[in-house]
């Protein structure tokens with residue numbers, strides 16, 4: 049029920065202490081403002097980072113060979129070795145927890161000068177050898193054509209799929225590349241598709257947009273890599289811890305290549321699952337920090353409100369006494385103080401919420417504009433800073449609660465005023 | 475004789491100040507009949523205000539009995555005390571004690587607000603009382619825009635609006651000049667002639683002589699309690715007789 053007399057009193061109390069009320073309200077305003085902006089910024093960071101790997105297989109890992117660091121079975125330390133097809137075969141056969149395994153070739157030596165040519169057009173691009181399974185680890189869409197398939201692998205077809213930038217450079221806009229030939233390091237390959245990764249921020253070995261994928265077997269043969277595998281990725285079956293699979297693979301490979309079991313350096317790796325976990329903890333840490341700081345500031349604001357309410361109660365002691373003398377029940381006085389306190393915090397907090405959201409919106413607009421201008425390849429670490437409706441509702445509820453708490457002590461003080469003492473108070 | 479509205483037996487009151495207590499009321503016996511108009515006099519510090527505050531349930535007594543309209547008043551919680559005050563008693567103070575940010579009408583209506591009377595209804599009643607006291611055209615003015623006499627008349631209207639049985643006035647004319655004091659007293663007499671018991675604390679003899687009975691306090695005891703032979707009822711009671 050709207051009670052005009054109550055609001056008259058509230059507005060009057062605020063009006064009489066205009067400057068002080070504004071200063072105190074600013075405390076609450078600032079707290080909520082900070083909370084909103086910080087949460088928004090935190091979300092922006094999280095969104096920015098995670099949008100780079102939307103559907104990259106999180107239960108995956110990559111492994112590769114390094115020089116040995118321990119002498120073993122007559123071999124010196126510092127020996128070069130390489131993972132090979134047999135390793136992949138035995139891993140595939142022996143380790144049941146693996147879902148897919150995808151060996152890869154990385155043509156470091158192929159990118160030199162303008163290694164890719166098509167008619168008049170020539171440019172430098174990376175070349176990689178891949179299995180169809182790789183798409184399970186790093187999903188992509190195909191704006192043109194198809195992905196590498198099993199036939200390509202089996203028959204060592206001279207086909208390729210190309211990244212977006214390769215298409216842009218080697219083909220005219222809108223031109224259908226499927227069935228066209230490009231020359232890669234002197235060998236002609238037929239383009240069968242253009243791929244566009246869903247996870248442009250994860251680049252292992254090369255920038256995917258500027259890469260040409262050949263069938264793994266074709267590349268091994270054509271460019272004389274023998275049975276070498278430069279590195280491989282795999283996904284664990286659902287529910288299996290990726291690290292445990294890594295721990296199974298390592299001894300197997302070490303045995304094949306006479307590497308000391310205790311040589312931890314000889315096999316390099318990147319466990320996506322555990323990296324993500326670390327990142328999640330970091331995000332959690334950021335969020336906790338935001339809330340600790342935000343709530344701390346809010347408490348400081350609440351203390352401010354509580355303080356001004358105490359002052360108001362003190363200044364109105366006589367008035368409260370008169371009201372009590374002419375029949376105001378204690379509950380009326382308490383209600384008055386609490387309403388006032390809740391009003392002050394909620395209005396201030398609401399302004400903070402609105403202002404904070406506005407700032408985030410502005411940042412968002414600026415961000416979108418700058419992204420539109422920035423070159424395509426630039427990684428974004430900050431995207432779409434936002435606070436959700438739940439946070440807004442939660443903070444409003446929190447404000448009402450804070451207002452109640454802030455008003456509690458002053459209200460109790462106000463009812464403890466005996467009318468007789470208040471009337472004597474001159 | 476009509477029935478007692480206020481009956482006090484052996485009333486004691488001390489104020490505790492640190493280690494020693496100040497014994498202010500030392501055994502007051504008092505019997506005020508419904509419809510009486512009584513003044514309480516005495517030198518400064520004799521305990522007049524203390525007594526009045528106890529009668530108004532603004533303060534507690536230590537010993538003795540106090541019956542208000544035959545109900546024994548004992549220590550009670552504030553909510554109950556507020557209800558008694560609202561239903562039985564109207565206060566008038568020396569310093570008016572109007573709420574500064576409320577206009578005349580809202581000030582008068584305030585006791586009804588605490589009785590949950592709707593805004594429209596209580597403002598209408600307030601206007602009616604202001605009209606009877608000749609202040610209708612001041613209804614929308616703030617207290618700061620009014621003279622002392624006007625303020626006290628508004629305070630009287632505020633005391634009357636909740637239909638109290640007793641009006642307690644602590645030096646109601648203490649801040650007013652002689653002429654205005656007499657006007658206020660005339661109003662209080664008319665209020666009394668409506669049947670409301672009026673108790674006035676005053677320092678001034680000529681004010682006291684406008685009441686039916688004068689009680690003199692001295693050092694916390696009643697020194698004298700006598701009917702006022704010179705009392706003259708007001709005859710021009712056109713203000714409240716219709717009520």
Ligand SMILES: Nc1ncnc2c1ncn2[C@@H]1O[C@H](COP(=O)(O)OP(=O)(O)OP(=O)(O)O)[C@@H](O)[C@H]1O
Nearest residue numbers: 489490491496498517518519520521522523524525
């Ligand atoms: N709350 C209190 N605490 C301590 N002493 C008090 C308190 N209230 C009143 N007194 C003391 O009690 C005595 C009586 O006070 P009271 O106000 O009743 O006097 P009074 O007769 O109304 O005087 P005056 O004519 O000056 O108004 C005084 O000595 C006063 O100092």
Ligand SMILES: [Mg+2]
Nearest residue numbers: 522523524644
């Ligand atoms: Mg006094």
